[in-house]
Every structure is written in C-alpha cells, then in structure tokens.
Amino acid sequence: MSPYDPSAFPPFAVTVDLVVLTVRRHALCALVVRRGESPFQGRWALPGGFVRADESLAAAAARELAEETGLCAHDPAAPQSGAAHLEQLATYGDPERDPRMRVVSVAHLVLAPDLPAPRAGGDANGARWATVEDLLAQDGGPVREDELAAPLAFDHARILADGVERARSKIEYSSLATAFCPPEFTVGELRRVYEAVWGVALDPRNFHRKVTGTPGFLVPSGGTTTRQGGRPAQLFRAGGATVLNPPMLRPEV
Amino acid sequence: MSPYDPSAFPPFAVTVDLVVLTVRRHALCALVVRRGESPFQGRWALPGGFVRADESLAAAAARELAEETGLCAHDPAAPQSGAAHLEQLATYGDPERDPRMRVVSVAHLVLAPDLPAPRAGGDANGARWATVEDLLAQDGGPVREDELAAPLAFDHARILADGVERARSKIEYSSLATAFCPPEFTVGELRRVYEAVWGVALDPRNFHRKVTGTPGFLVPSGGTTTRQGGRPAQLFRAGGATVLNPPMLRPEV
DNA sequence: AGAATAGTGTCTATGAGACAGTATAAA
DNA sequence: TTTATACTGTCTCATAGACACTATTCT
Numbered sequence: 304m305s306p307y308d309p310s311a312f313p314p315f316a317v318t319v320d321l322v323v324l325t326v327r328r329h330a331l332c333a334l335v336v337r338r339g340e341s342p343f344q345g346r347w348a349l350p351g352g353f354v355r356a357d358e359s360l361a362a363a364a365a366r367e368l369a370e371e372t373g374l375c376a377h378d379p380a381a382p383q384s385g386a387a388h389l390e391q392l393a394t395y396g397d398p399e400r401d402p403r404m405r406v407v408s409v410a411h412l413v414l415a416p417d418l419p420a421p422r423a424g425g426d427a428n429g430a431r432w433a434t435v436e437d438l439l440a441q442d443g444g445p446v447r448e449d450e451l452a453a454p455l456a457f458d459h460a461r462i463l464a465d466g467v468e469r470a471r472s473k474i475e476y477s478s479l480a481t482a483f484c485p486p487e488f489t490v491g492e493l494r495r496v497y498e499a500v501w502g503v504a505l506d507p508r509n510f511h512r513k514v515t516g517t518p519g520f521l522v523p524s525g526g527t528t529t530r531q532g533g534r535p536a537q538l539f540r541a542g543g544a545t546v547l548n549p550p551m552l553r554p555e556v
Numbered sequence: 557m558s559p560y561d562p563s564a565f566p567p568f569a570v571t572v573d574l575v576v577l578t579v580r581r582h583a584l585c586a587l588v589v590r591r592g593e594s595p596f597q598g599r600w601a602l603p604g605g606f607v608r609a610d611e612s613l614a615a616a617a618a619r620e621l622a623e624e625t626g627l628c629a630h631d632p633a634a635p636q637s638g639a640a641h642l643e644q645l646a647t648y649g650d651p652e653r654d655p656r657m658r659v660v661s662v663a664h665l666v667l668a669p670d671l672p673a674p675r676a677g678g679d680a681n682g683a684r685w686a687t688v689e690d691l692l693a694q695d696g697g698p699v700r701e702d703e704l705a706a707p708l709a710f711d712h713a714r715i716l717a718d719g720v721e722r723a724r725s726k727i728e729y730s731s732l733a734t735a736f737c738p739p740e741f742t743v744g745e746l747r748r749v750y751e752a753v754w755g756v757a758l759d760p761r762n763f764h765r766k767v768t769g770t771p772g773f774l775v776p777s778g779g780t781t782t783r784q785g786g787r788p789a790q791l792f793r794a795g796g797a798t799v800l801n802p803p804m805l806r807p808e809v
Numbered sequence: 810a811g812a813a814t815a816g817t818g819t820c821t822a823t824g825a826g827a828c829a830g831t832a833t834a835a836a
Numbered sequence: 837t838t839t840a841t842a843c844t845g846t847c848t849c850a851t852a853g854a855c856a857c858t859a860t861t862c863t
Contacts, residue, residue: 394644398612409660534834536842760816
C-alpha cells in the first residue's frame with residue numbers, strides 16, 4: 304500500500320454479483336433476474352447489489368443470496384449440509400462495464416441444491432432458472448424465439464462463464480459436487496450432477512466404485528430409496544473430506 | 557445488479573495489492589516494501605496502490621508492478637517468455653482492514669524470474685525480497701532479532717498466504733513454473749523451482765522423465781550449459797502448453 | 810580419481826477405464 | 837417378463853515412484 308492522501312481517491316461503487324448454479328432436470332442452471340431499469344432494462348442479469356458501508360464482501364454476497372433465493376449460505380470454513388456453498392469468484396472492474404459510473408463488482412459463486420422455485424424477492428423484478436447452455440449461447444447459433452435470446456446485461460456473460468468453469472474444475476478435486484445435492488442422495492444422483500456440470504456421460508459402475516472408495520467423500524446414512532426406479536439405492540450424506548485425493552477425472556475433451 | 561439510485565452508494569476506495577513471488581537461492585521469496593507513513597509506519601507491506609479512475613484492475617496491477625520492479629507483465633491470454641506472469645488473486649474488503657477508510661483491495665499474483673535487486677521505485681520507501689517462510693512465521697516461533705520479525709501490515713499476511721497457496725497449486729496442473737525461470741533454463745533449474753515452491757525434494761530422474769515427456773511443456777533451445785556444475789545440461793524454453801495433462805503431482809504431505 | 814549433475818532403463822504398485830455379470834425394484 | 841437402476845468383480849493399460857546404471861563435466 305502506497306502512501307496517499309486519504310481524501311483524494313477516485314470514487315468507486317462496489318457491488319457483489321452472484322453466479323448461483325444448480326442442477327435441474329439433468330442440466331446445469333443459473334439464477335438470473337430481469338432488470339427493471341436502464342441500462343439493459345428488460346434484459347436478464349445476475350443477481351447482485353451494493354456492498355453496504357459496514358459489511359464485508361462475503362456478508363454482502365450472503366445477504367443478496369438470502370434476499371433473492373432464501374438460501375442460507377454457509378462459510379467455506381464451516382461447511383454444513385443443507386446450506387449452499389458460497390465462495391468468492393473474481394472481481395470485475397473494467398472502467399466501461401457500467402455506463403453510468405465506475406463500478407467494481409466482486410463476483411461470488413454459489414452452488415445450491417435444486418430449489419422448488421426462485422422467489423422474486425427483494426428488489427428484483429423477476430427471477431428464474433435458465434440453463435447455462437441457453438445463457439451462454441453465442442449469437443451465431445440458431446435464432447431463438449423466446450426471451451432468453453438476448454445476451455446477459457453488462458459483462459455478466461463473462462462472469463457466468465468464469466463461474467461455470469470454476470465449478471467444473473472444482474468438482475474434480477474437491478467434494479463440492481455434493482453441494483448440488485440434497486442432504487441425502489444416492490450415488491446415481493451424484494453421478495448425474497457430474498454429468499450435468501461437465502456435460503459428459505460417465506460409466507455408472509466405475510463412478511460408483513470410485514466415489515465409494517474415496518475415504519471421507521460419502522458416508523452412508525443407513526436408508527435406501529427407490530425414487531430413481533430400479534433396485535433401491537443406498538442413501539449417503541456428504542463426508543468430512545473437502546479435497547479429493549485422488550481427484551475425479553474429467554474425461555478428455 | 558439490483559435497481560439503485562446511482563448517486564446514493566457508499567464511498568469506497570479501490571486498490572490493487574501485489575503478491576510478487578520469485579525463487580532466490582532455493583527459497584520462495586516475496587517482494588515487500590517498507591511503509592513510510594501511518595498506519596503501520598515502518599512495517600513491511602505488499603506493494604500496491606490506488607486504481608485510477610480510468611484504468612482497469614489488471615492495468616493498475618501491471619502499472620504498480622512496473623513502478624515497483626521494472627517488470628513487464630504480460631497478459632495471461634498472450635504469454636511471452638521473459639515477462640512476468642500476472643493474474644488476479646482475490647479481493648479483500650473487510651470493513652476493518654484499513655483503519656482510515658473503507659478500502660477494497662484487489663490482490664494480484666505475479667510470478668517472476670529472479671531479479672538482480674528490487675528497485676525502490678515510485679512512492680515506496682524501500683523494497684526488498686524476503687523469504688515467504690520469514691514473512692509468514694507465526695509469532696509463536698523463535699524470536700528473531702532482525703526487522704522482519706514484525707508481521708506484515710494490514711491483512712497482507714493473509715493475502716500473501718493465499719497467493720503462495722495459489723502458486724503452489726497452480727504449478728501442479730499448469731506450466732506456470734516456467735514463469736519463475738529465465739527465458740532459457742535446464743531441467744534441473746526447473747526442478748529446483750518446484751522444490752522451492754513446494755518445499756519438498758523431488759527425485760531428479762523421475763522429474764526429468766516427467767517434464768520432458770509432457771508434450772508442449774518444454775522445447776529444447778539447442779544450447780547446453782554447465783552453470784550448475786557436472787555434466788552439461790540441455791537448455792529449454794517454455795513450450796506452448798499452458799495446462800499440464802497429466803499434472804505434476806505434489807508429494808503427499 | 811572423486812564429486813557433482815545429467816540423463817536412461819527397469820521394476821512395481823496403483824488407479825482409470827472397459828465391460829461381464831448379479832441384485833432388486835416397478836410396470 | 838421386460839426394463840431400469842444398483843452394485844461387484846475382473847481385466848488391461850498408463851503412470852507414479854523407487855532406484856540401478858551410464859554419461860560428461862570440474863576440481
């Protein structure tokens with residue numbers, strides 16, 4: 304930190320933006336809200352808002368998450384099942400990213416289990432889940448008739464892409480894929496999470512052997528379920544392990 | 557981004573702080589500058605400074621780097637040998653982190669080859685390389701007589717620790733270890749980089765077989781050198797590969 | 810000659826991936 | 837019975853790690 308005159312610094316607004324990811328119907332989805340005002344009025348954007356004068360960045364992100372979804376974020380240092388995973392993603396501060404003023408946005412990544420329906424809470428006009436594939440579709444693709452054809456507001460497409468890439472690589476070497484699952488889940492459900500996030504098909508037998516053989520990844524909860532059809536599957540909870548060694552390997556591209 | 561009144565937002569100062577790492581005499585070192593004024597006057601801190609009103613975060617980091625070290629940072633998207641690697645690390649915005657005002661600092665990580673000597677440029681009172689081990693030594697350790705015994709100013713110890721951890725994990729699955737090396741280097745010099753950053757000893761024979769067998773990691777430059785003593789070693793340049801597949805594996809802890 | 814570093818060959822244990830085959834439910 | 841999912845066993849290939857051995861320099 305250099306010496307400076309504390310009263311002479313460029314004025315910045317600081318916001319948090321949220322990349323909230325979940326897996327719905329075998330597809331990776333992100334939470335988007337419709338903008339109610341200019342600029343980008345009527346377009347979809349990532350949820351977010353100002354950091355308050357007395358609150359930390361993580362607290363601001365957790366507050367916005369609760370306002371938009373009702374989700375309770377838990378600290379990465381103290382994980383507990385049932386709450387969403389929240390971590391800082393990256394910070395975006397291009398001078399031109401907001402036409403009105405100089406805004407620096409600290410993006411956060413949230414991994415959440417599938418939710419009943421996004422509640423349009425707080426100051427958001429409307430909120431919905433959209434597949435990442437739709438949100439990041441390039442304009443060169445087939446023209447879509449629905450409202451999602453327009454790209455995201457601001458630089459949010461870039462932020463979303465960074466968040467998706469972070470999620471894809473993190474589930475390789477950490478147990479974070481369980482953050483997409485309800486408190487109790489089967490091996491098959493966990494496998495479908497990996498398949499949705501990576502966009503690949505995995506061998507169910509090798510996957511089962513791998514995840515059940517990784518110490519601390521999964522702990523049996525005792526029950527079984529048949530909600531997937533077929534033979535009843537054992538139910539598991541997330542184990543205490545956070546890093547996976549050896550990692551899950553994403554198949555070659 | 558929620559609707560808001562653009563004229564009513566809490567005032568923030570935004571700075572960039574730099575974690576500049578290099579390998580000197582088989583030890584991982586970081587660049588620190590001495591603070592010339594209050595608070596933390598006389599203590600060591602990470603180099604950094606204000607983001608200007610019209611400059612991006614990456615540009616501010618590159619400018620501070622050039623001011624402090626004369627290093628030319630290159631964009632991660634367009635790597636070129638001879639320049640330092642610069643990437644965003646994380647953002648720190650605790651309300652209490654600077655006693656004077658609300659400051660949000662976007663920390664950046666720089667990996668540089670060994671430099672002749674840090675030049676105390678710009679507004680820094682003095683600059684020096686210090687080993688990461690010394691800078692992060694806990695106060696419970698043996699009392700040191702020299703000036704480095706005091707911990708870093710602000711939350712810079714935390715930032716440095718995060719940067720070191722990022723560097724340690726990044727050289728596992730990327731070719732970034734070459735950013736610590738001069739344009740031409742031997743396999744042994746590259747191995748000493750890994751050993752210094754990870755703080756472990758590696759088998760020279762397996763290391764040699766591994767790095768020369770990873771396509772795109774190293775390209776022979778044709779020359780040889782005997783600067784390490786012993787049999788002349790082949791000289792290499794960094795290859796075009798950025799991700800290593802399979803990765804270098806850090807030995808178990 | 811001895812020491813130091815560079816580089817190659819070989820063996821073994823481990824794990825990933827392919828895939829046969831069995832178990833248990835619903836329609 | 838068919839179908840779907842869960843789970844176990846086994847084979848093969850690739851690679852990490854251990855380590856013997858050779859090569860080439862300097863002192």
